[in-house]
Amino acid sequence: MTTTSEVVRPLDAASDVPPVKRPRKSKHRASWEEPATPVGLFFKGVALTIVAGAVLIPLYSIILTSISSKTTISEAGGMVFVPGEITFEAYSQLISGGVVGRAALVSVGITVVGTLISTIVSAMAAYGLSRPNTLWHRPILFIFLITMFFGAGLIPTYLWISNLGLINSYWALILPGAVSAFNVLIMRNFFMGIDAGITEAARIDGASDYRILGQIVMPISRAVTAVIALFYGVGYWNAFFNAVLYIRDTEKWPLQMVLRSYVLQGQPIPGSAGTSVDAATGDIASLAVKMAVMVLALIPVVIVYPFVQRNFTKGVIFGAIKG
Amino acid sequence: MSLGTAAREADPAPAATPGGAGVTPAPPAVRRISLLTRFKRDKSMLIMTLPAVLLLVVFAYIPMAGNIIAWQRFSPYTGFLHSPWVGWDNFARVFSNPDFINAVQNTLTITVFQLVFYFPVPIVLALLLNSVLSPRLKTSIQAIVYLPHFFSWVLVITIFQQMFGGAGLISQVLRAAGREPLAIMTDPSTFLLLITSQSIWKDAGWGIIIFLAALSTVDPAQYEAAAVDGAGRWRRMWHITLPAMRPVVILLLILRLGDSLSVGFEQLYLQRDAIGAATTEVIDTYVYFQGVQYGDWGFAAAAGLMKGVVSLALVLGANKLAHVFGEAGVYKRS
Numbered sequence: 001m002t003t004t005s006e007v008v009r010p011l012d013a014a015s016d017v018p019p020v021k022r023p024r025k026s027k028h029r030a031s032w033e034e035p036a037t038p039v040g041l042f043f044k045g046v047a048l049t050i051v052a053g054a055v056l057i058p059l060y061s062i063i064l065t066s067i068s069s070k071t072t073i074s075e076a077g078g079m080v081f082v083p084g085e086i087t088f089e090a091y092s093q094l095i096s097g098g099v100v101g102r103a104a105l106v107s108v109g110i111t112v113v114g115t116l117i118s119t120i121v122s123a124m125a126a127y128g129l130s131r132p133n134t135l136w137h138r139p140i141l142f143i144f145l146i147t148m149f150f151g152a153g154l155i156p157t158y159l160w161i162s163n164l165g166l167i168n169s170y171w172a173l174i175l176p177g178a179v180s181a182f183n184v185l186i187m188r189n190f191f192m193g194i195d196a197g198i199t200e201a202a203r204i205d206g207a208s209d210y211r212i213l214g215q216i217v218m219p220i221s222r223a224v225t226a227v228i229a230l231f232y233g234v235g236y237w238n239a240f241f242n243a244v245l246y247i248r249d250t251e252k253w254p255l256q257m258v259l260r261s262y263v264l265q266g267q268p269i270p271g272s273a274g275t276s277v278d279a280a281t282g283d284i285a286s287l288a289v290k291m292a293v294m295v296l297a298l299i300p301v302v303i304v305y306p307f308v309q310r311n312f313t314k315g316v317i318f319g320a321i322k323g
Numbered sequence: 324m325s326l327g328t329a330a331r332e333a334d335p336a337p338a339a340t341p342g343g344a345g346v347t348p349a350p351p352a353v354r355r356i357s358l359l360t361r362f363k364r365d366k367s368m369l370i371m372t373l374p375a376v377l378l379l380v381v382f383a384y385i386p387m388a389g390n391i392i393a394w395q396r397f398s399p400y401t402g403f404l405h406s407p408w409v410g411w412d413n414f415a416r417v418f419s420n421p422d423f424i425n426a427v428q429n430t431l432t433i434t435v436f437q438l439v440f441y442f443p444v445p446i447v448l449a450l451l452l453n454s455v456l457s458p459r460l461k462t463s464i465q466a467i468v469y470l471p472h473f474f475s476w477v478l479v480i481t482i483f484q485q486m487f488g489g490a491g492l493i494s495q496v497l498r499a500a501g502r503e504p505l506a507i508m509t510d511p512s513t514f515l516l517l518i519t520s521q522s523i524w525k526d527a528g529w530g531i532i533i534f535l536a537a538l539s540t541v542d543p544a545q546y547e548a549a550a551v552d553g554a555g556r557w558r559r560m561w562h563i564t565l566p567a568m569r570p571v572v573i574l575l576l577i578l579r580l581g582d583s584l585s586v587g588f589e590q591l592y593l594q595r596d597a598i599g600a601a602t603t604e605v606i607d608t609y610v611y612f613q614g615v616q617y618g619d620w621g622f623a624a625a626a627g628l629m630k631g632v633v634s635l636a637l638v639l640g641a642n643k644l645a646h647v648f649g650e651a652g653v654y655k656r657s
Binding site: 028029030032033034044047048051052054055056058059061062076077078079081121122124125127128129131134135136140143144147149150151152153154155156157158159160161162163175176177178179181184208209210213234237238239240241244245256259260263264265291294297298301302305306309 | 358361362364365367368369370371372374375376378379380381382383384385386387388389390392397399402403448451452454455456457458460464466467468469470471473474475476477478480481482484485486490491492495498499524543546547550551555556581588589592593596607610611614615620623624627628630631634635638639
């Protein structure tokens with residue numbers, strides 16, 4: 001096996017030493033590393049294919065079914081795996097209003113408002129705790145730490161929130177989980193790593209702590225803030241059980257509740273075609289709509305994810321672990 | 324103001340001694356500055372923590388105090404302060420209740436099962452991914468497996484239903500081939516396997532990221548030196564890679580131990596109807612149904628409180644154990 005590099009090599013250099021027969025090397029393989037064995041490569045490839053396929057195949061089939069026509073779905077006998085006739089009917093039906101559209105709006109609203117509140121409140125708290133010599137630093141830190149190790153429990157929390165009159169209020173989906181001590185500590189850890197000289201110089205120039213946070217610390221900490229906002233945002237978007245507890249009014253349901261009752265439990269979607277759905281056989285007419293609801297539930301996550309994944313550096317993770 | 328600035332400058336720069344918060348040589352400085360001066364100096368810092376502290380007080384600490392109803396025959400009409408006190412009655416009822424005992428048993432079974440069959444999965448996958456040389460392939464696979472971590476449980480279970488349910492993709496194929504459709508989504512006897520594979524599908528990627536982050540701190544020179552000394556790839560893994568993962572493994576084990584009484588509340592709640600209450604009942608769902616559904620508030624609060632206290636003891640105990648064995652654990656002693 002002659003590789004191109006051996007061809008390029010001047011002939012006189014290789015004349016007395018017979019060319020060493022080398023196995024093909026990856027450009028990422030260090031010189032001291034053993035060459036890959038075919039068996040090893042084979043098993044590695046199979047394992048990685050299975051791992052990636054386990055995630056991608058269900059998503060592929062769900063998305064494909066949601067954009068398949070009724071005939072394609074009935075030919076497939078349910079979930080579609082081989083692309084047939086493509087139509088966006090299911091989505092136009094969802095967008096045209098009704099329960100699902102409203103629930104999606106509710107979820108978007110809660111996610112946006114909740115993420116803003118949580119991220120701002122957490123960033124401020126993290127900054128307020130980022131200088132260990134400030135007044136009452138340790139007691140305040142403890143207020144946060146304790147909540148990580150001991151939770152109040154479901155029953156007293158539920159009773160207290162009903163007592164506050166938050167049943168059927170969207171605030172019940174936002175405020176109880178608005179501050180996660182864990183996220184505050186991740187940010188605090190990051191803020192403490194910022195060169196004190198920068199903030200000190202600003203302070204000497206007369207900047208208030210609010211300005212230092214807003215104009216110096218936050219811009220530096222864009223990556224960690226993005227990750228924390230993602231954590232909070234995903235939490236709000238995915239919140240399901242809080243809605244079970246606190247939202248009785250079906251008109252106020254967020255998307256996850258709709259997903260559960262109309263897709264998982266197979267109850268008929270009011271105002272959609274094919275209202276009698278048999279959970280066991282799966283009404284073919286509405287299967288595309290159901291899959292479209294699922295896609296709706298995963299779209300925001302899939303869209304935001306790549307932007308934040310870049311920021312998911314080991315620094316952020318290690319901040320989390322050390323915290 | 325100028326005094327405050329001077330005092331701050333006199334203080335040793337906090338960034339110079341990271342993690343040395345517990346050993347600040349502050350006492351003389353503190354004595355020199357009065358509380359009022361310090362308050363004025365740090366007022367804006369305190370104000371900034373205030374919203375978060377208020378939220379925690381209202382939504383975490385007041386409910387904690389609300390656990391007093393575990394000693395009451397609570398009724399929402401008489402409220403926290405005026406319900407009759409019943410001593411340890413609720414706790415006695417919890418302990419003698421066979422359904423609660425069943426829920427504890429189910430919880431522990433699930434925890435142990437997942438510890439054996441779920442916990443090692445991300446470690447193995449991280450080792451596998453770590454051996455992939457092409458950075459592009461590595462990050463793409465990482466991004467793919469990490470994605471389901473951000474899906475809700477409702478979505479994950481619906482996805483499983485569409486794949487493995489009686490009307491799902493695999494049952495379709497089986498039916499077309501003249502076989503019986505799958506029943507695993509409703510079968511109590513394979514339930515442990517089902518919820519463990521759901522957990523793996525959803526969260527193994529998260530574990531992989533953490534372990535890979537731990538592995539990225541290993542100095543490649545260590546591998547090279549070992550290779551030069553004649554260590555093969557398996558011995559390098561055994562002597563370099565695995566020890567590098569050990570602190571993270573121990574950390575996650577501690578966290579898991581502290582969480583061993585809370586297993587997948589939403590996951591089990593969502594599949595209760597399909598699989599049956601007897602198998603899926605765990606402490607959390609038991610507390611929910613006894614309290615919110617059947618209105619036995621004091622009893623449910625007592626059961627929940629005991630769970631909270633035992634969990635706290637577990638995490639503190641595990642952390643202590645980690646310290647004894649010379650590991651860092653969750654938090655450092657200070």
